[in-house]
Amino acid sequence: MRRRLLAGMVAVALAGTLTACGTSSDSDSAGGDSGSVDKVKVGVIPIIDVAPIYLGQKQGFFSKRNIELTMEAGQGGAAIVPGVVSGQFQFGFSNWTSLMIAQSKNVPIKAVAAGVSSTGVQGKDFGAVVVKGDSPIKTAADLAGKKISVNTLKNIGDTITRQSVRKAGGDPSKIEFVEMPFPNMPAALDGGQVDAAWVVEPTLTAVKAAGGREVASTFVDAAPDLSVAAYFASTELIGKNPDLVKRFTEAINESLAYADANPEAVRTVLADYTKIDEKNRAALILPKWPVAINEASVQTLATLGVEDGIFAEAPDLEKLLP
């Protein structure tokens, strides 16, 4: 009786230990690779915008520059900035509005490379305001006074949606924005909880496949070839390890150019870090990945953000732009 009890407990402890050993082995292997190689963690959101960095990793653009890359998928851009500032990640990916909000609060970050841009084509961009097929809303002007969902309040979604309404001759001050995750928006639209939704891919394709309509290409309306997001680092890292930052920037730029030139490779790599199914991967609209940051468009976002009261103080773009 006693032996059986003891054996059982030992077996349980052993099983736990053996399972953990597997993890330890992985760590040991990783440790063995260190040398002149820099280990770099990048905070990203698992969305199509960051396909270039996964492609670049696959193509060896980072390893040939002695960078061993690990992507850490966070749940939102807002969580990545603290991660970069605290040193948990060496680099991060975030939209320009989030970066400007941080900078306007004197958070010590700086962009090091472009991230993603709009296609610049009305009705064929990766972000849009959508409505149900039978909705009475026909144009952006009709959005005035309506309830619109965005993924994060007081951020890029509401700023550029207001701009689309303004441009169409509507009154943006009357819009009621509601915050909810992108995946919840199709159901909220269907159920009438919101009148419209500001979405990006792959939710945009999902909504249109279910009969929804686009009423505004918000990124396109905000500025021609809008720079939407960027890769960034803390000013501390940039000061302490400028060579690493330079190599990372070169690798990212090469990745961006490769992704922009190889859309089919992008659609393929999406299967590696997302669970977007094959049909949607083929159908969704890809953004543009220019190497150059469209600084005028970032200034436009800053101006719009100040107008909407998103920034407590106007962001200092000179400190933020590379």
Added chain:
Amino acid sequence: MTSARRRSPARLDHPALLGVAGLAGLLLIVQLLPTLGLVDDRFLPPTSAIVSALADEAGTGQFWISLKDTLVAWGWGLLIAVSAGVLAGFGIGSVPLLRNLTASTVEFLRPIPSVALIPLAVLLYGTEIGSSLLLICYAAFWQVLVQVLYGVADVDPVAYETARSYRFSAAARVRHVLWPTALPYVFTGVRLAASVALILAITAELVIGSPGLGKDIAVAQASEAVPTMYALIVVTGILGVLINLLARTGERRLLAWHQSVRGEVPA
């Protein structure tokens, strides 16, 4: 009477059969709701689509890696929580003064949801397994602690005084009187902690982004891969059932000598 009962065919009200019937009923309902159009299948796909997505997931290496990650976090979290809970429980439970001193504190801390610790976990450990362990250990620890405290309190004072009269050492009293008495409570605590540990393992992965099934659920959700998301959710449910079965089986075997288990056998 005994012989007649033993020879009767499998009873239709056997708990295992009823459990399976319940699950089958649930699967049927989930198949019918979208099929009959009561729920849009874009948001709740039928069972057949979920099973198909599950088969696809099982064919990928990532699924098994995530399963392993979840089980590692669950296993380590449970081990740490049970060890800490048993030690703390015996330590506190054996000293009436300590027990009274800590009673209010335990009741204060116990209901605090582990998810409230997520900002702290992220600050300390980022998206490493440490974040999951912090949440798991915090939640599971109280389950074990409280059960052990009940167990120690349940010791028969006559048996305890008899052991003292026979000059058993403190260690011997624990070994022969406290431990056997508390053991059923310990196993109850372990069983409860095992379920809670799984819930928190999945939650940590889902919210923080630690590697595991929960993170895959979040990625599937963000990818508009609705059947895949439900398939992964089903996997966590299956894990829950298996863990509970394992805990109950282990409990029954290891406590075969105890009247709380023997008592279940027909006289």
